[in-house]
Amino acid sequence: MMTRVLWIDVEIKLDIDCPSERSMERILLMSLTTETPSSRQLLMGNEAIAWGAIEAGVRVVAAYPGTPSTEVTEHIIQHAADYGIYAEWSVNEKVALETAIAASWAGARAMACMKQVGLNVASDPLMTLAYLGTKGGLVLVVADDPGPHSSQTEQDTRLFARFAKLPVLDPSTPAEAREMTKLAFELSESLKVPVILRPTTRTAHVCQDVEFSPPPRPAIPLPPLHFERDPNWAILPTLSAKKHRWLNACQKDMGRWFVEKGLNRVVPGCSDADTVSVGIVTGGVSYNYVQEALANLGVSLPVYKVGGPTPLPAEDVLDYLQGKQAVLIVEEQEPVIEEQLTVAAFHRGMQIPFFGKLSGHLPREGEFNTNTVQAALRRYFAEVLPELSLPEVPAAQAGLTDIPAPPLRTPILCAGCPHRNSFYAFKQALKRQDALFTGDIGCYTLGVMPPLRAADTIVCMGASVAMAAGFDRVEPDRPHIAFLGDSTFFHSGIPPLINAVYNQARMTLVVLDNRTTAMTGHQPHPGLGWKGKQEPAPYIDIAAIAQACGVEWIRTVDPYDLPSMISAAKEAVEYPGVSVIIARRDCISIAKRQIPHQIDHAACRRCGLCIRQFGCPALFEAPLTEEERQEGRKSGAVRIAREKCFGCGACAQVCPWDAISPEVQR
Amino acid sequence: MKTFNLVITGVGGQGGVLASRVFAEASLAAGYEVRTSETIGMAQREGSVISHVRIGEKLQGALIPEGTADLLVSLELSESLKGWSKLSPQGQAVINRHTIIPPAVGLGLTQYPEAEIVAFLQSQGNRVRLFDATSAAIDAGTARATNMVMLGALSTLPNLPVSADMLWQAAERILPPRLHEVNRKAFLAGQALGACPQATPLVS
Numbered sequence: 001m002m003t004r005v006l007w008i009d010v011e012i013k014l015d016i017d018c019p020s021e022r023s024m025e026r027i028l029l030m031s032l033t034t035e036t037p038s039s040r041q042l043l044m045g046n047e048a049i050a051w052g053a054i055e056a057g058v059r060v061v062a063a064y065p066g067t068p069s070t071e072v073t074e075h076i077i078q079h080a081a082d083y084g085i086y087a088e089w090s091v092n093e094k095v096a097l098e099t100a101i102a103a104s105w106a107g108a109r110a111m112a113c114m115k116q117v118g119l120n121v122a123s124d125p126l127m128t129l130a131y132l133g134t135k136g137g138l139v140l141v142v143a144d145d146p147g148p149h150s151s152q153t154e155q156d157t158r159l160f161a162r163f164a165k166l167p168v169l170d171p172s173t174p175a176e177a178r179e180m181t182k183l184a185f186e187l188s189e190s191l192k193v194p195v196i197l198r199p200t201t202r203t204a205h206v207c208q209d210v211e212f213s214p215p216p217r218p219a220i221p222l223p224p225l226h227f228e229r230d231p232n233w234a235i236l237p238t239l240s241a242k243k244h245r246w247l248n249a250c251q252k253d254m255g256r257w258f259v260e261k262g263l264n265r266v267v268p269g270c271s272d273a274d275t276v277s278v279g280i281v282t283g284g285v286s287y288n289y290v291q292e293a294l295a296n297l298g299v300s301l302p303v304y305k306v307g308g309p310t311p312l313p314a315e316d317v318l319d320y321l322q323g324k325q326a327v328l329i330v331e332e333q334e335p336v337i338e339e340q341l342t343v344a345a346f347h348r349g350m351q352i353p354f355f356g357k358l359s360g361h362l363p364r365e366g367e368f369n370t371n372t373v374q375a376a377l378r379r380y381f382a383e384v385l386p387e388l389s390l391p392e393v394p395a396a397q398a399g400l401t402d403i404p405a406p407p408l409r410t411p412i413l414c415a416g417c418p419h420r421n422s423f424y425a426f427k428q429a430l431k432r433q434d435a436l437f438t439g440d441i442g443c444y445t446l447g448v449m450p451p452l453r454a455a456d457t458i459v460c461m462g463a464s465v466a467m468a469a470g471f472d473r474v475e476p477d478r479p480h481i482a483f484l485g486d487s488t489f490f491h492s493g494i495p496p497l498i499n500a501v502y503n504q505a506r507m508t509l510v511v512l513d514n515r516t517t518a519m520t521g522h523q524p525h526p527g528l529g530w531k532g533k534q535e536p537a538p539y540i541d542i543a544a545i546a547q548a549c550g551v552e553w554i555r556t557v558d559p560y561d562l563p564s565m566i567s568a569a570k571e572a573v574e575y576p577g578v579s580v581i582i583a584r585r586d587c588i589s590i591a592k593r594q595i596p597h598q599i600d601h602a603a604c605r606r607c608g609l610c611i612r613q614f615g616c617p618a619l620f621e622a623p624l625t626e627e628e629r630q631e632g633r634k635s636g637a638v639r640i641a642r643e644k645c646f647g648c649g650a651c652a653q654v655c656p657w658d659a660i661s662p663e664v665q666r
Numbered sequence: 667m668k669t670f671n672l673v674i675t676g677v678g679g680q681g682g683v684l685a686s687r688v689f690a691e692a693s694l695a696a697g698y699e700v701r702t703s704e705t706i707g708m709a710q711r712e713g714s715v716i717s718h719v720r721i722g723e724k725l726q727g728a729l730i731p732e733g734t735a736d737l738l739v740s741l742e743l744s745e746s747l748k749g750w751s752k753l754s755p756q757g758q759a760v761i762n763r764h765t766i767i768p769p770a771v772g773l774g775l776t777q778y779p780e781a782e783i784v785a786f787l788q789s790q791g792n793r794v795r796l797f798d799a800t801s802a803a804i805d806a807g808t809a810r811a812t813n814m815v816m817l818g819a820l821s822t823l824p825n826l827p828v829s830a831d832m833l834w835q836a837a838e839r840i841l842p843p844r845l846h847e848v849n850r851k852a853f854l855a856g857q858a859l860g861a862c863p864q865a866t867p868l869v870s
Contacts, residue, residue: 040694041694042687042690042691042694042700042702067706067707067708068706068707149705149707149708149709150706150707150708150709202703202727202728202729205703205704205706206701206702206703206728207687207690207700207701207702207703207704207728208700208701208728209694209698209699209700285727288726288727288728289726289727289729291726292726292727292731295726296731369727369729369731370726370727370729370731371731371732374731394733400750400751402786402789403747403750403786404747404779404782404783404786405747405777405779406744406745406747406748406783407744407767407768407770407771407776407777407778407779408768408770408775408776409677409712409713409714409744409745409768409770410713410768410770411678411708411709411710411711411712411713412711412712412713412768412769413711413712414679414711414712443711445708446708446711450769450770450773450775451769451773519707519708519711520707608772611769611772611773612772612773615769615772615773616769617712617768617769619769619772620767620769620771620772621767621771621772623780641766641767643800643804643809643810644766
């Protein structure tokens with residue numbers, strides 16, 4: 001039954017258009033759940049977390065999308081109606097967490113999901129929440145992105161949790177993520193604190209075969225909830241001082257709970273007799289790499305696995321280390337376990353050598369893998385157990401050095417992306433004015449890439465607006481243009497817009513309104529008129545908001561119409577105050593593909609404008625043929641990759657020679 | 667059983683994630699443990715993407731260590747090189763001869779040494795199968811079925827944990843019915859290309 005519902009959903013989405021391969025792929029992957037009612041299934045980590053939360057009886061879920069966390073909420077929204085769950089895409093992470101807090105204080109199990117930098121946005125309520133505590137279990141899913149693959153920082157949420165003095169559960173696999181989600185609700189209710197579940201990319205986006213069947217559906221409606229008044233829900237300095245003492249006193253209980261539940265435990269060696277008497281402490285995905293590397297090296301020893309890294313119940317780890325010659329601590333990102341353990345060992349007067357990040361045996365940046373960990377293990381064993389014989393280091397793969405260098409391939413805006421047109425129009429309109437472009441977080445971050453180079457600064461969600469106004473304070477004679485997306489406008493673009501108007505800055509804000517939250521896979525936002533499952537919702541108009549913020553010059557333009565976009569850009573910049581352009585055109589992943597374009601090679605003068613200034617990835621320069629070389633040609637023919645061309649027609653408008661036009665349809 | 671490691675490389679938007687899911691689902695149906703890890707996020711916008719699929723018993727991490735992949739599948743010519751260090755010395759490679767030229771080449775920021783890449787792959791002998799899967803997919807009905815051509819081609823290799831039938835059945839379960847026909851054609855075209863031992867590089 002569930003499968004059927006999902007398939008129908010696929011059909012609906014496919015009928016809208018022919019979405020690009022990418023979005024279709026995403027839709028298809030979303031539909032893989034529950035092919036059969038009960039069996040081993042392939043679950044992605046985020047999907048496993050979603051099911052864990054459903055199994056735990058979560059009633060309210062609020063989130064803002066962000067890689068690698070997005071699919072948790074997407075899956076819950078898919079199944080929300082069946083389980084009586086209220087699930088929403090909130091405008092930002094702060095609002096999401098506050099929504100979850102209200103639900104928890106009314107007695108419901110609640111969850112807020114975000115990526116690691118989303119926790120920065122949600123940090124204000126989080127810090128107070130830590131003092132006030134929870135009633136219904138409250139779990140924050142905060143996905144970390146070591147690498148980083150798709151984030152502005154590699155920040156470690158475990159450190160954030162230490163700052164907030166909150167417990168973290170750190171899963172190694174999707175199966176474990178599902179179990180830990182359920183445990184996180186239990187812990188939150190038993191100690192009355194919010195709990196952070198912290199998958200990293202290689203848990204969140206890993207698929208694993210898991211024994212799974214969807215939990216039985218409850219009778220709906222679920223029993224009603226009621227918030228009981230209590231002075232302990234309103235923070236005041238006197239209460240804060242009291243609650244701070246309470247939170248500190250809880251720390252030991254949190255750690256004890258990790259040990260009692262077996263989250264922090266000794267995993268015996270793989271053979272009956274342990275080969276060596278040294279220690280390894282590890283957690284999260286690093287645990288997998290340690291076990292694989294040990295197997296490769298033929299070494300068997302008990303490993304201490306940390307599922308609850310903060311606050312670390314260090315005494316239990318030190319007990320494991322008793323009598324060992326040394327310890328290697330293997331953890332991605334920051335030395336969170338290592339530092340807590342070092343302090344505890346000092347206090348116990350334990351003198352065994354510690355190896356890890358602080359000793360330089362493992363890097364503090366980037367993602368780990370079996371190779372990184374195996375190299376660290378070799379070095380560790382060589383230093384502490386020089387008599388141990390290990391398999392030879394395999395010779396470098398023959399011929400690896402003969403490999404030609406592949407081309408550099410960075411992510412770029414898609415062929416037909418309307419953002420490219422907006423950036424190009426502003427570059428053209430302001431080419432003699434040395435305008436400063438402040439960028440933001442979303443697909444349009446990629447405007448920074450050549451040839452557009454249309455983002456001089458990128459900081460965080462919403463920063464483009466305040467920074468354009470800020471630059472105006474120091475360089476009032478220079479045009480300052482802020483670019484941010486529609487979803488980002490709602491997330492954090494409005495307060496800085498009010499600030500710019502109120503403090504009388506001169507700047508232009510371009511809202512790149514592609515009618516979706518594109519980068520994370522097309523979640524809705526308040527400017528669309530629909531919600532997570534396409535159900536109708538009030539439509540909140542960006543232009544009306546800008547007007548209400550006091551902006552007096554507002555224009556909505558179609559970026560596929562380049563001349564209009566260029567003239568609007570010129571006019572906006574001339575305006576002596578805050579001007580707003582809403583560049584509105586659907587993302588190509590949700591729009592219908594148009595007629596592909598073709599090049600008239602007789603008319604094309606190979607000036608390269610379309611490639612070297614506009615830079616659509618459907619356009620490329622073919623290598624020079626021998627004949628062309630003999631003719632003395634300097635550049636190859638310009639071609640259009642037909643399978644990539646979206647048919648937006650922008651290149652035809654860019655071309656000064658009328659050499660590009662839609663294909664004639666038979 | 668020894669772990670079977672498959673690496674799939676390509677350009678964001680080519681359908682590498684879906685191909686890895688089909689292989690994983692087929693392996694699951696065959697009774698194996700499975701781990702996959704995919705590139706999701708910013709790189710999906712025309713960037714280099716790599717998927718890891720591990721099949722076997724008692725699996726640990728999802729990332730395939732260097733030099734241990736049994737099979738490398740690349741949906742684009744030059745992207746095969748980005749996964750090459752993962753390939754074991756005995757590993758096989760199935761590579762789409764089709765090129766996707768990044769705009770950075772036109773800007774003079776990087777080079778696409780097509781002839782050198784083809785020569786390198788040819789120098790690898792029988793363990794590399796190189797053919798234009800994109801053309802075959804277009805002939806089948808859509809360039810988007812390139813991933814199915816590649817799956818069809820790899821299904822002809824010996825010593826796989828799954829059969830061609832199992833792969834196609836997994837694809838059928840994952841794809842919506844209206845796309846079965848075009849994908850079936852692409853899969854069969856891939857089988858024909860893969861079965862031809864002399865799948866020599868095409869001249870562009």
